[in-house]
Every structure is written in C-alpha cells, then in structure tokens.
Amino acid sequence: MVETSDAKNRARRSSGRPTLADVARRAGVGTITVSRALRDPKRVSVERRDRIFTAIDDLGYVLNPNASALASARAAVIGVLVPSLTNNVFAEVLRGIHDGLRDSRLQIQFANTHYSDVEEERLLRVFLSQHPSGLIVSGIDQTPATRTLLEKAGCPVVQIMEIGPDPVDMMVGFSHFEGGRTVTQHLVDAGCRRIGFLGARMDPRSHRRLSGYKAVMEAAGCFDPAFITTTTLPSSVSIGGDLFRMAYAKTPNIDALVCNNDDLAMGVLFACQRASLPVPARISLAGFNDLEMMAVAFPSITSIRTPRFEIGRQAIAMVQAALAGERPANAIVDLGFELKIRESTTRSNILNR
Amino acid sequence: MVETSDAKNRARRSSGRPTLADVARRAGVGTITVSRALRDPKRVSVERRDRIFTAIDDLGYVLNPNASALASARAAVIGVLVPSLTNNVFAEVLRGIHDGLRDSRLQIQFANTHYSDVEEERLLRVFLSQHPSGLIVSGIDQTPATRTLLEKAGCPVVQIMEIGPDPVDMMVGFSHFEGGRTVTQHLVDAGCRRIGFLGARMDPRSHRRLSGYKAVMEAAGCFDPAFITTTTLPSSVSIGGDLFRMAYAKTPNIDALVCNNDDLAMGVLFACQRASLPVPARISLAGFNDLEMMAVAFPSITSIRTPRFEIGRQAIAMVQAALAGERPANAIVDLGFELKIRESTTRSNILNR
C-alpha cells in the first residue's frame, strides 16, 4: 500500500473506509455540504448534489451512524420495550413496527422486560443512554421512576397495547376492559349463566379483561368468585388445560369459559375433547386475541380480534410523524377490537352431540 | 441558569449529561483512567478505582455508547438477521439470544429479512455500517455477495439454525435433512407406506427436510412424487388445512402425513377432525419443531423437537467467547434434535375408532 500522503508522525486510526471528507474532496465541495445532501437534499444545489452522489457511488461511501449519533446527540434508533417474546401477540406488534419502518434509515432496537418493572426501568436507561430517536413501550402501568424517565426522554414516546387517560406522550391500543366485557356479554347473550374465567400471567391487561368480565357477570346477576381461576404462571396451551381441570373440579356446573387469551382457550378445547365434554354443547368457549388458528380449529373458537399488527404500524407512524414535527390531532389512538363469533359459542350448530 | 464557568464566546453543544471528563475531574484522575476503570477495572489501582466509582455514582454518570462506538470503531451491538418474526421458531431463538445476554453491556439489534436474499444483503450492510461487535445470521445459503460481506465483517459471525461444511466463521444448529429422515423413518417403522409430505414456505431448510423424507421413502421403496404437496405461501395452521385437502384429493389413500412444521400439522389435525378422518387410526400425523402445543393436543402430535432456545443461547455464547479472544474448539456446533413420539403416530392406542 502506498502511504497516505498526509500521514503524520502520529499513527492514524482510520478504519480504511471512505469518510464524508473523502466524498467532499472528490466532489470538490465542503464536508458540510455532503452532510446536508445526505440528510436534506433540497438544501443543496442540484449541480453539487449530482457531483456529490456520483462521488458517493464511486467511493462506495456509507454514513457512519456512530459518528452521526455523537455529533447530533441523536441515534437513528427506535427503542422498543416489550414484556415477552414468546407471546405471539408481541411478535406481531414487532412485525408491524418493522413493516412501518421499511425504507427508513431508522433502526429498531428492542428489549424484553420479561413482565418486570425493574427490568423495564433498567433497559430504558440503557436505551436512553444512546439518545434514541423514539421510544415505544408496552402498557400504561410504568412505575413513577420509569414514567419520569420517559417524560424526560427528549424524544417521541408511544405507549402501546392499551389506552388510558394520561399518556406520557402518545398512545395506541384498545380497551382491555371493554374487550373482557364484550366477550362475556356475548356469552350471556347466548344464554350462558355459569361462565368461568381462566387467566394466566395476570399482567395489568389481563386484570382489566377480568374486570370487564366481572362487570358483565355482576350486571347479569350471575357473578361468583368461584368461577374465576387464574395463575401467575406464563400463559401456554398446556396451562390452559391445567386451569380448565382446576375450574372443572371446583365448579363442574359451568356452562361456558372465557379465556384470558387464545393459548389458554386452545388448551381448554383439547382438555375438553380429552374429557369427552363437547364444545359448545356442554361448554361454550371463548378466547382473546384471535390468533390465526382460532378460525380453523375444530370447533372454531370465538375470540376477540385485537389489532396487534396495526398497533405496531401505528406506533411507528406516530413516532415518525412526531420526528417530522407533526403533532398528531389525537395523542390517544383507540384501534378497537372485534368480536369474532364462531362455533365454540354457537349452540345451534351441527357440532352438538 | 448560571453560565458555565468555562463558557466561551462560541455556543457549546453539551447535552448537559455528565461526561467522562466530569467524572475524572471529580475523582482527580485523567479521563483515560476512568475509561479504563469502566472497561477493565483490573488495570486501575484499587485506590483510584474506588474514587472513580464514587464519583460515577455521585454524578449519575452513564457512558455514552455513541461516543464509545466512534472512538473505538466498535459498537456494543450484536446484529441479528432472522427471516421471520411471526414464526414461533425464531421468536424462541431471539429469546435464547436475549437470555444469554443478561448482564452484558452488549445490545442486540435485529432485523427481519422476510426470507429475502436481497433484503438480507441490504440489512447486513446497514448493520455493518455500525461496526457491530458480532453478527448472527440465519441459515447457510447466503448469496456470494452476502457471504463476502460476512467474511470481511471484522467481527465474530455465527450462522444459526442449521449446520453445513463451510462456515463463514462459526455455526450452531442441526441437520434438517436428518430431521426429515428421522420423522419419516419413524412412520415407516410404524408400518405406514403411503406417507405424504406437506410443506409451506419451502425455504432451504424446508427443502432439506423434504430431501430427508425422500431419502427414506426411496429406501423403503414407496416414494411417489404425488405424495408431496407444497406451497411457497407462508406456513400457517389454515394453510395446513388447505394442503391437507389438496393432498387428500390427490391421493386419498395416504396413510400418514409428515408436515414441514407444527403449524401445518395442527391445521391437518383440525381438517381431519372436521372431515371425520380419525388420527391416527385412519391417518398418522407428524410435525416438526415440537411447539409446546403438540404435547397437549388431542390426540397429541408426534414431532421433532428442535433446540431453538438453545441455538440462540449457544450463538450468543460463541460470539462472546470470540470477543473474549477464545477460539472455540469446534466452530461447528450440532445441537441435534429429538423425535417425540406421541398419540398421532401410535395406532395401538385408545384413540382408534
């Protein structure tokens, strides 16, 4: 290799990759002009812009995001905090976020809080140290310390999954209380009275669904705490079966079951099949989230379709809008949900036996 | 606000957060000593170390990762490229990666290639521009261009999910060909002869499982291309049902079905139930991956348990070891798989009717 012409006595630490200065030199302009051409081409004359982009291509120049982040005190990164990765629901939210980020120079960096407030706060601090361009966090039950960190983050913040009265900045989700209400009311309307509730994990959102269930049951005059069976264990299909067996042992006369989510419902269905308890003839069954599987199960399972993918899309769109200086008309976006009525809660079908 | 004592005529751009220099001043040492105390405490005398950490606590100092990345030409980030997020399998790999990263200052940054080579290359370039500390990519079928980028990445690289003869750097996974062979052989051993294969997505790993299936069928003298039904559509439970109906229409005399993955198998089970075709009495059924659900389905479904979580753990462990200068004894780690035999392939059980 020929020695660099401006090599000094001091060793240089260059990585060897072309820099903005190299591009500027080749294009015969100042470095700042190149920087501007990259960030906001409109601010540079067409003539120079062409020369610059030619030089960039010739050199194979790629912007160094670390240097950029240091100089501007702003990393091109959106931090995302989710409580779980195994949970299909969050996988879809992430998919929505990524999808909304196509052809954006923003990167997403996410972390798993494992449903722990302490972890959430710790991870948030890690994120904040990088000066992210935006933050997406799950739920509305942050600790006061976490909330303060979010308020002082100095970047757009979106709380996702549910909505509440007091956003840190922006919010997108739906009402889990109403979701719980809606599915339970459907069962009541279908003539069920001894409706059990099965719940796992029991995070704040699960509790709000349970509240919705209680509200309906009380209004219908058929509430009984014995109908409720929950565990703090993580949700899974097999836990669904376990919860069913506990509930059935406790209250064998139940005529319907509302499950905190679809995994549990699936487990209940299998357990019922194994115990020769026909669904819905003997027991009606409903889930929550409407995983793809629910529509094709046998019998197909009634569920509340929640807009996971859309929540992700919308959240990232809100961040980008805020970054572009546009304040949303509404800082709280309720994406709602949809009750999907299927065979598992329809007694008048051919499945009865 | 009181003006900073050393404020010059030029505006300063400080973010206001304490810096290494602030810590150094307070501890009465040089900045580089603080930097060293943070990165490798053993290189600093105990006395100063204490003074430094006290100062850090007093000031609430947090290292600026952007400045660090610029100065060292190394970001504390591991880039992870996966082909899908909806796929449960990759969600578990990510969980394994995160789990292996607890109490490490490394962050993970991941991206979704959507099973596209072009996207993979593009995303890899984005990652590389940040000088990541490590890279984890899925599969072994990178394009030549992508492979070259990986070879010149200048950081540890781990290819995950499967193993092959020619790693870029390191590899951890298992043989999908052997997986396909094993499950098919099990069916042959169980007396099945007209064994169908159902596949969705058909990425390279799916093809290798199919090859394993073919090998066994040919060896058993019962191979027939009509037994194979595949689609390039993404895998899902409902696609499983569709594929089953196609296969059953084409070859109604099949006595068993090997599914490319568990989603499909689940869909087949539901479709069989709906069509009153008892599993396994009329049709034996096997999946691939052994999702949690398979063990509690009714009937429970035979599957190949693949070490997803462990792959993630091992991959990140290999990156960390390499970063610590330890070269692994073996650059290729075969984590194997396990055949889980269940009711869906056991004809002599009480489910027969």
Next chain:
DNA sequence: TTGTAAGCGTTATCAG
C-alpha cells in the same frame, strides 16, 4: 446556498 471552525464524548497512542 455554502463553507469554516469548533465541538460531540470517548478511546488509541505513546511517553512517563
């Protein structure tokens, strides 16, 4: 619209 100079906060270098 463009450029100059100064910084962003950390780490590599090399001398002590």
Next chain:
DNA sequence: CTGATAACGCTTACAA
C-alpha cells in the same frame, strides 16, 4: 499504572 494529546467522522453554529 497513569496521563496528555490526538484522533474517531460527523454535525452545529455562525459567517459569508
């Protein structure tokens, strides 16, 4: 073991 100094590659502030 410690520290002064010069990078790292980009962007902000300000002036032209």
